Amino acid sequence: MDKLDAAPALSPAPTARTVSPAPPAADVDPWRIVRHSTDPADFAQDESLFALANGALGVRGGLEEAPGGSQGSFLAGAWERTPIEYHERFPGFAAHTDTRIPVADAIGIHLRLGDTPVRLAEGEWLDFARELDLRAGCYRRTLRWRSPAGEKIEIRAERLVSLDEPGLLAIRYSVHSLDYTGAITLESSIDTARDAIEQGADPRIGVRVDGGFHTEQSDADETSAWLIQRTTHSGVRVACMQRHRLDAALHCRYGGHGANGVVQIHEGALAPGGSVTLEKYVAYAWTTPHDEDTDAALLARADQALLRAQAQAFSGLLQAQQRALASLWERTDLQIEGDPRVEQSLRFNLFHVFQSSGRDGHSSAAAKGLTGEGYEGHYFWDAEAFMLPALVNAAPELARGMLAYRYRTLDRARAHAREMNHARGALYAWRTISGDECSAYFPSGSAQYHINAAVAWAVRLYVDASGDRDFLREQGAEMLIETARVWLDVGHFNPRRGGAFCIHSVTGPDEYSALVDNNHYTNRMAQKHLRDAAATARWLAAEHPQDWAALAARLALDEQEIVAWSLAADAMYLPVDPALGIFPQDDAFLDKPRLRAVTASEGKRPLLLELHPLTIYRHQVCKQADALLALMLAGNDVDRSAKRRNFDYYEGVTLHDSTLSASTFSVLATEVGRHDKAYAYFLDTLRVDLDDLHGNAAHGVHMAAMAGSWLALTWGFGGLRVVDGLPSLAPTLPAGWTSYRFGLRWHAAQLRVEVERNGVRYTLADGGPLRFRHHGTVHTLAPGGSIALPLQPQPARLPRPLKAVIFDLDGVIADTAVVHHAAWKQLAEEIGVAFDDATGERMKGVDRRGSLDILLERATRAYDEEEKHALAERKNAYYREQIAQFGPQHLLPGAQAAIASARAAGMKIALASASRNAPLLLDRLGIAGLFDYVVDAGRIARSKPDPEIFLDAARGLGVAPHDCLGVEDAAAGVDSILAAGMAAVAVGDSPALAHADVLLPNVAAFDIAQYTT
Template identity: 55%
Template sequence: MAEAIQDNGRTQGAQAAIDPWRLQQTSFEPSQRARDESLFALANGSLGVRGGFEEDDSPSDGSFLAAVFEKNPIHYHERLSGFARSTDTRVPVAEGKGIGVWLGDRRVRLDQAEWLQFERSLDLRRGALDRRLRIRTAEGQRIEIRAERVVPLTQPALLAIRFSVTSLDYQGPLTLVSFIEGGRQAVEQGDDPRIGVSGGQGMQIFGLHADSHGAQLSQRASGSGIEVACGQAHRFPTGDPTEDLSFVEAQAQGTRVEQHFRAMLQPGRTVTLEKFVAYVVDGDAATREDRLRATLSEATAAGFDGLAADQADALETFWRHAELSIDGDAASEQALRFNLFHLLQSAGRNGVDGTAAKGLTGEGYEGHCFWDTEAFVLPAMAFTAPEVARAMLMYRYRTLEAARGHAREMNHQTGALYPWRTIDGGEGSAHYPSGSAAYHINAAIAYGIGLYLESSDDLDFLDQAGAEMLFETARIWPQVGHFNPRRDGAFCIHEVTGPDEYTTLVNNNYYTNRMAQRHLRCAVAAWRWLSGERPQRMRELSARLKLDAQEIELWQRAADAMYLPYDAALGIFEQDDGFLDKPRWPLPVHARNRHDSSQSSEHRPLLLDYHPLTLYRHQVCKQADVVMALVLAGDDIELARKRRSFDYYEAVTTHDSTLSAPVFGILAGEVGHADKAWRYFHDSLRVDLDDLHRNTDHGVHMAAMAGSWLGLVQGFGGLRVRESQLHFAPSVPQAWNGYGFNLRWRGRSLRVDVSREGATYVLRDGDALTIHHAGRALELRGGQAQTLALAQLGKEQVEESDAVFPRPCQALIFDLDGVLTDTAHSHYLAWKRLADEIDVPFDLRTNERLKGVDRAASLDIILESAAAPFTAEAKRALAERKNGYYVAEIESFGPQDLFPGVRELLEAARAAGLKLGLASASRNAPALLRKLGIEDRFDYIADAGRIARAKPDPEIFLTVARELGVAPERCIGVEDAAAGIVAIHAAGMPAIGIGDSRVLDQADAVLPDIAALRLEDFVST
């Protein structure tokens, strides 16, 4: 597979070779087998079939049914009231794709054969998998195998395969052994909670049968009692030269049923077998058998071509409404389509089965459904396949009674509390601090209901299911919060866990409170609509739920009085009441959220190495929490507050969850961090294609896949829903020429195309529609295109009266070169001299790239134009030579070389009681300060010799803050380089830029020179 996944995992290598409608491989790497089985899996919401080979055995292969799971007891040494007693665990069902190939009396084994040619293609447009393999067997015989596969979206649980064997030089008997294997065990999933902790137990077999007409195998899950029947049937294509492929024998014993078919092969001849595998779960044994027989009969009548055509039609309908395009980046276009395809095929679509975090592509997370479904996957489906979004919500309605039961377990007398992780509706988490305490799941489901209603205007759903879910879940909030007299009667919510699982059991988690406020208002609106429009239904519902106007009024008061913690000194929203009081995580979190080439190839979450209490005692976030709230429910919040909150929480977030990057990317784009928006988008775009978290083996990441689509539409497209109307604020990443996407909205289909020239909106079908572009209302009529210029997000748009300055501050941390004195020309002369000596071109433009960069990194930039590479030892010698030239250049420096105003500023800061630190990329900083006569003004000096990672890494600023004994948020950084500004923000500090505002546009304030820095403008007493 070396050619298949390369260039950071991008399929097919070179950009020009990428087909944006296909995921293709041209070689096979055994060590990546499990990952590829996830990537090339097919599913239809009920059945999932991993991408293993029909003729080969793989311990990581498998097939799954959404409706089939095992129930395992949870064992505690101390089980207290309300603890979950059991957990659901997805288990593999009978594997039906197997077709063994025998040449004469020897089975063809791929691990013993020489692979002459291999290619595999997942056709995203048609929803089909196609594979060709040309081999020379251990006996020297050359054959070609072709396998085509579909799992039709239009069928409940059916797999269709067309399997062909062509002889290249073999002459003799060919036997195809088509089988169903029922002995697969659930994977022992170990201690990684991202995978699961149960497993090891498979389905029990209680029925086997095989004859010339077909084969059947029945299984039972001992814990849950679920029974499933799996059967196979075959067809020989009419008119194919395989008419003499005939049935030989059938076997049914142990854990397997088989049917054997034989034909004579000769060079140039092809033998083809069509195989159909069906699964039936519900009903008694006789009913299952009847349904199995009927399904297989219909499948054989349609044939592989008929089922493949049905699948292509279903995908054509989907893509007509969900089409997207990227101008100038075929790899990203392919990845977005790949992600959206997996969302469509693994999302629950029958209103009965849920949508698991890993879809139907593997056993990761034990097949559990989380809040990811409503917060990430459902929005993508609501705008592309609303009928699927509705079915996803109907699954939650089906499990509402279980949610009521869970609420009683948690001592709530009324209402419903949806579980953190589940398959069949009950709480499956043994760790309640990060499980049942995550009450925000109720709010996420309410968010999904609200978004679906907005996008579909499906008021029948509100009547039939949505309102009841909103009411029952809303009832929980007054039971976990109260109107707090210590906070002037604000409604406070206690002892809950937000999305950040590295901080649990807190009061007033900002995300939870914000989403609860939205939830309560949505429930009140639903009550009012039903009371006015469908009063009879409202009376019936109120009587059954014992719901009255007084309770509704309580919800309204709680929403209006909701406490939303905000730190005025920092100008940011507090994650919870105690988060900002904790020390920061002492080890570098930035290495985990950095987006440069030095990032480790293995992303290892902190939770695998540290006790939860260790994490809980620090400011460290697993994933977006406050940032998540600002994306999902932040429309009425000033951009400046969003930006400051983004900067602060980015510095303490590890992104150990794949849910984090897409949310950070969306907010980064909104607040003007275009480069970060792009990098975070790419992190979610290729989570599985590049296996960024090293666990795609266990299934794809549904939420991250949805997050990449949201990153395109909500991030770059700026889509928000406000007051039941679509609002757009598009921008174009530097890497693209443009992009486009389709949306479904209230029975209409909308096309949006964005380029640097502007955004074009076309209402492709449906009635007239009012949308908003950059705050301007736009009336669309069918078929007419309207183009508007893109709005630019300027600095003034994120500044308002509640500015970051002045602010309480205990320390100032300065860069040296370009801030306190000018050594830039001395550096330039030294580098220029070295470059001339080694015959490497160097000019002022290249020199500009060296600002804020340490010596070794600067040398690497200069050597980019070298004719030949330099060894590490040679580079060290060159760096030392340059340093000698620089030291000679600054030999004559003295106090007269300080910038005007520096000495006065340092004295004023000292008089105000501020601590002073220096963070310089130069190893010569201490010597230079002595020459300038200000070394004694600083409480701590850090240079490149004291740190491991240079700017834009925040290590040097965090080191200075730690040595000063001042929390980073109580420091102000002063820099003249863009890399330095990034480092300051990553350290959680506000940044003052000295120099060109166009270069330093990410700074919180930009001054022309240090003399313009008046302490009273930036530091409050």
């Protein structure tokens, strides 16, 4: 999910922009984020980046002297309820929306030098820096400023939102005189003027709030200042109180009411070289909706928090903050050798996910966390599918808190299921705060039943990773069971599909296809959900019979229903398209035409803001490819070649309008060997907010994208999955890195994973023993133990005895790839279609017509069949012109010897080439007589990666496929060999070939003896 902001209202407008260039990589501190921009256009984004939070309270990183229109403070528990107005309302439509709204903001410290207010925009900014210290969880800011009168001061401000005290904000604010002599005044305020942003044309930002906060009471004196706010409809009350610690140079002159709240005024004097320092402590206390707590009780809670803070002083709070973060950094154990910017970005992203996630079971992780107003502060399925997996091995207590929130709102999910006409079970809302559905557009809201499966998946992941069976017994089992029941209501055993269990009229994560039948993501995740629910019910009955009896009686659950879950899971409809070899995203997706390019009206805007939804729904286009997400989350039983086919196909139809998309593509690209793409997608999710890639970081950072960068590291490059309850890893090393390291908390053990060029070292830093998988093989580490393993798995043992070898032509026997590339490039230039190396790589191993389809994906117009035939023939003519000049000298070194050695060893020899010109080329090369059988594209209906060409070669030789060895240089060809049930030898150094049984640098290294003895 992503959003765009209205133009922020900013107070400062410095006379000159002084943006320092990014420091060299060698100078990057991976523990600090530093920005120097003084351009007001950057301030709203910086407020998001430097926001601080603790799961309950979030404070954007505005300037104390001039907070501006985009500054805000938020409480996870402070929201308003507004009716949703429909011209036409039908049963079950969402009745109201919950909106998190800004609370009183207390960062304000306004300055006066003598009698003159300090207005930063009217002076000169000599030097400015914002810094986020990730170790300490502290935001620091320095500004050297010259007044219009020529006086120079330096302002230093430090800020933290306590991770130990839920509602506590602390600021240490110092003003140092460079050449100013005279009086100084610091006006410390609590401001209630900030309202929620009004919604404009973009529904992702702003709200139409009916009501909001109003101030019920307020007061101030020289000791403290406070006020109490109350929402109009939701019944939430918030108390905000402030106290101070003053250095000897300051005294409080006044406490009372200000223009929009309360203020305390402190005075002192400055001389050149002198400083004054004010420590400001702010505490919030709040109620749940319509709670009976008295105002006095709220104020007493806030006051006690402030007294504790004053006793520690800012330095003590800072030390406590660093201790609170130490556990996170010890568990993540992160290090990247080769790119300090990447390490810095990963730490920054995880820090934001950590600090904005709920801790008390009353809140979760919102799409924008507590850093801004995007998406009204709602919780989506992203929390369970992205944020929780990033935290579960680093801060499992936060993962538990997010699930506790779901359990707390289970009754609201039951009520929502009844609204949706389900007689039993529970259906979690797509977007919510209170637990009620808040989306007014049901086709992409309530229709997203997959939210149930995401919650269930997260329950299983948390229990597997933490070993917290008590949670499963006390809360998780009931959540799994109640949410599983809905699948049998929305799905059915379809006699028209051979009795397969089909699920109709739902919307998957890809919101560009709505109300579809058999959405692959939904079906696959529902299958896992049903199996987990049945297994959990049986576990509870066996291990905790009394708890099970009570739960089953309360839910009216019997064995027949549990059996039905297993039957539905086993019969789940997950078809494979026979022509493409991929999972259709839904029943109708592949039948639709592809969407032609659309020019956005401004910046990077999602397609849904450019076109009517029905226009999008009628086309084959993805906001994010949910079929790939299903393979990432629940695809352990899908082989890598199938995942690669799906990756290649859906990459061509996905716009990545969602910031969730890049991380999924990165993880899958690593798994299927598309390593360059994996890294490019990793960078996209890594820098979404730091580089404002979607143009909307001003409204809060993208929590799921930030979490996705951690998943791209651990699940992608680290290959982490959960297989049969054990952590399973298959690490790879990105080309630009020397090494990397990350930590993994599993049950009570801490596993360190260190990846280098020469292998992987696993070390049990704490706890144990621990069982884990490395490339599928189970290993056990004793406490303190360490083991070094190869980066790639040992080659699989090949079938014995082999009877035949089937060679590819292009890139194995002769290097005709450059000729194909040149011919396609010439054709592309003639018809005005972009052609690059990546497109050429996709064509490797693909027949002429399939390659033409790849080329025409970028065409600006459609071509009919006659035109396509003519284009293919034109390309072939260019190719034949060049190969007519070929001779034996064009054989790759060692190719003829490799073929001859296989024949000398008694092997039958075949050629399987996607080129229709294979016979001609063999004649030109002078080796036609070495082959017993030749298959080219003219003899087959389906090109590689389909196995047909290799199966046909085996039939032609009269040899069973499992007795054959295939030799290929393209990933599609290796896929074809493996899908045929043959052993595969790959020739080349591309990481995309790593899934072959044997990887050779070139065909000259081919030694048939090692496969036959």
